Amino acid sequence: MITPQLTSVLHRTLWWADHAVLVYFLLLNSFYALLLLLSIPELWKHWRISDDEQLSRLLASDALPPLSILVPAYNEEVTIAASTLSFLTLEYPRFEVILVNDGSRDRTVEVLTREFDLYEVPPAYRRPLATKPIRAVYRSRKHSRLVVIDKENGGKADSLNAGMNAARHPYVVSVDADTLIEPDALMRLARPFLLGTPVAAVGGTLRVANGCVVRMGRVVDPRVDPVWLTGCQVVEYLRAFLFGRLGWNTLGGSLIISGAFGLFKLEYLIAIGGYKTGNVTEDMDLVVRLQRYLYENRIKAELPFIPDPVAWTEVPSDRKVLSRQRERWHRGLIGTMITHRDLLFNRKYGVMGMVAIPYFFFGEMLAPLVELLGYVMTGVGFAIGAIDTRFALLFLACAVGYGTLLSFWAIVLEEVSFRRYHRRTDLLWLLLFGAIEGIGYRQLTVWFRLQAFWKFLSGSEDWGVMTRKGFGTPT
Amino acid sequence: MTALAVLAVIGLVQGAFLVLLMIFLGVRQQVHRIHAISVNATLSGLYEPLGKWLAGAGTVHEFVAALRYLPGHSALGVAGNLARTAIPDGYRTELALALREEPWVRRAIGHAASRQWGRRLEAARCLALAGLPADAAVLEALLNDARPAVAIAAINALPRVADEALVARVLDRLATLPSTVVRYLHGSLREMRSLVEPALVIRLVSGAPPHALARWAELAGVLELPLALERVATLAEHPEPHVREAVAQAIRRVPRKRSADILLEMLHDADPEVRAAAAHGLGDLASGSAIPALMQVVHDESWAVRFRATLALTQLGEPGRTAVRALRSDVDPYVADMATLIAGLGDGALLDMVEG
Helix, strand or coil: CCCCHHHHHHHHHHHHHHHHHHHHHHHHHHHHHHHHHHHHHHHHHHHHHHHCCCCCHHHHHHCCCCCCEEEEECCCCCCCCHHHHHHHHCCCCEEEEEEEEEECCCHHHHHHHHHHCCCEEEEEEEECCCCCCCCEEEECCCCEEEEEECCCCCCHHHHHHHHHHHHHCEEEEEEEECCEECCCCHHHHHHHHHHCCEEEEEEEEEEEECCEEECCCCEEEEECCCHHHHHHHHHHHHHHHHHHHHHHHHHHCCCCCCCCCCEEEEEHHCCCCCCCCCCCHHHHHHHHHHHHHHHCCCCCCCCCCCEEEEECCCCCCCHHHHHHHHHHEEEEHHHHHHHCCEEEEEHHHHHHHHHHHHHHHHHHHHHHHHHHHHHHHHHHHHHHCCCCCEEEEEEEHHHHHHHHHHHHHHHHHHHCCCCCEEEEHHHHHHHHHHCCCCCHHHHHHHHHHHHHHHHHCCCCCCCCCCCCCCCCCCC | HHHHHHHHHHHHHHHHHHHHHHHHHHHHHHHHHHHHHHHHHHHHHHHHHHHHHHHHHHHHHHHHHHHHCCCCCHHHHHHHHHHCCCCCHHHHHHHCCCCCCCCHHHHHHHHHHHHCCHHHHHHHHHHHHHHHHHHHHHHHHCCCCCHHHHHHHHCCCCCCCCCCCHHHHHHHHHHHHCHHHHHHHHHHCCHHHHHHHHHHHHHHCCCCHHHHHHHHHHHHHHHHCCCHHHHHHHHCCCCCCCCEEEHHHHHCCCCCCHHHHHHHHHHCCCCCHHHHHHHHHHHHHHCHHHHHHHHCCCCCCHHHHHHHHHHHHCCHHHHHHHHHHHHHCCCCCHHHHHHHHHHCCHHHHHHHHHHH
8 A cells, every 4th residue: 555655755866866867868869869970070071082982993002001800700610611711802902811710619710721721830920919729820821911820719809819910010990700702892991090080999881781691701782670679770870880980080089999890900909908808898989998098198099980891790680689780889888987986077087088988888778777767666656646647658759769860860871871771661660760769669679688797796707609690692 | 748748759750750761761762773774775885986996997985975974973983994904904095095085084183282182092993994194283183182082092103193203202201101001002103104213223232211111122022123123122121120121132132243242241130030031032033052051051040031031042043942841851940831831832822921
């Protein structure tokens, strides 16, 4: 039995909680709006430059710095030959591919040896970063640019560190073994060098490969997967890359460069001790430590995001795998925020301390908790009759509508700039998924991210099994 | 106004925006489709006048007139593409003169001082196609543009426009530019070797600023300018290590006994980068007499020097390769490992290593 006193207390609590959620909602969405506005001139700039960019002239010159592409591989025997060949045939003047077999239990090394005619060489290079023991180093008789390192299992971060030790060139590009890089993406990724910008790292765009036509390790016909779960992720990726990261370009202090496709200055990575093993999202932790290093040593080097170099990745196509991925990403975010909590509102670290870290702490890390609080308070409010139904429904419509607006805006940015999807049906699918993503898919990902808090508190460092279906030609 | 009313207004505004975005997307798709059809039709009509002009059966004006039917921005892109891929060098001046009579080209170049950087970028791209020596002042302003993209686009116009004075000023700025931009600039300067060499010869004196000297020495090497390289060779004992390193990298481009002698001396330099560059140079010069000196340097304390020296040995014919094979059983494990690595590489991998 609810007494009048209890009702009064609940009403007051609800009033405060509702207002807190409302203020949070307003602040966060205002920040999104800011990112959206800031992304427009950035996108226009890159579109204008990339249009008529003389890539063939660049390809023939030695202007661009040589790169080492680092490819960690674990149990990739089915796809490793095709993906390695696709890396070796990228358009870039000078590069090497360092494939690191992370103690695979399948026949990854045997497949590579057979396909690329590998032979063993002594590991005669410096090793500034500690890694798990190296079993052997191979080179290819067929492709002089290929180096294969076979090492004991130590995880992705450990493999990337082993690759960095062997890298001969001043810049490294980290990619996943199953990432499909567009042929000219490396040259586009190197644009900041040509523009004379001192860079510590450069991020490129990741897009969803599910549903696309893939031949010989290349996406030859980009399509939007008409399946709800993957289709929503297509829009999600467009939003995250096309306005989220572009907006951060102007603000400075970007904290995310995807580990699946990012370029880094090797000297700085070695200086910060490479990737941290044991972190489940090693890429974000790396970028935060890199930014920190640059601030502390007063090094003026940027971490820009470039929208037109594109790499395609397979996203989870079933709920279980998506759940593991999102839980792991969020657990990594929590871990990174807790590790670097001294940066929060720390003026010494400029934009990173005053804007980026607070945004990721409150706007990203705590977002699922606040959203859960909102749903619970709404439920309680309805139960005790403290909420006006019309107001609640209108508020929900505005919240979902705002999310849809942001998604549609990302689609518009894509349509007026790089137009990877050519069919009208693809545009319609994008609009449909943009419209329905806010109901169902969003709540699902909130639930997955909430599980990360529990796993983090229980000290889990588990990556979870990420099963993939592989690329193919849709029927 | 009540909170409900405020929310209702927000919802209505959002809804209106959503509808507007959808209309925009629909219209944009349609416009894009029509534009693509029109560009494709015009493009196919371009090849006939182009072919006639190049075969001497027509005039450049017919080709330029066909370009008019493309939207301004597309015309520039198409003409630039054709100039790079299908129009021989000897026809470029004729094309430039014809393009300068076109109002859309004059208008684009006239935007070189625009406050909008996109227009300045278009002007720079236009100059790369239709630039004339009289545009030197305009091009210089674009080369110094605060927007790097504009400055980079202007570099492509240098061979069309630059005179001695502008080349001299470009060389004086080399030291202030990032290395990637300098290397990109090399591509344009290569097309103007006769203007660059005298300007470089004057500048290559030991009293010049070290950073600039290193850049000029590098340029002399990349462009393989014999007179300038003579001057570069005189800087082998410059007090600044990065100048000596640039000297070692430059003089290996021209096979001469004097270059090999200088590089042999440089193998004993105090700076490991210079020693590594000297070893690299001796390999490129394929100087057989360098084998004994390189056999000593493979024991260098620096990994980079050991690597370059072992690699250089493989470039010196069979005697050098035999020496590397013998080093595989050297008592120094670092030397033996390096020799085993290099001796095991195939020809392609060796070439990659040498160039990298």
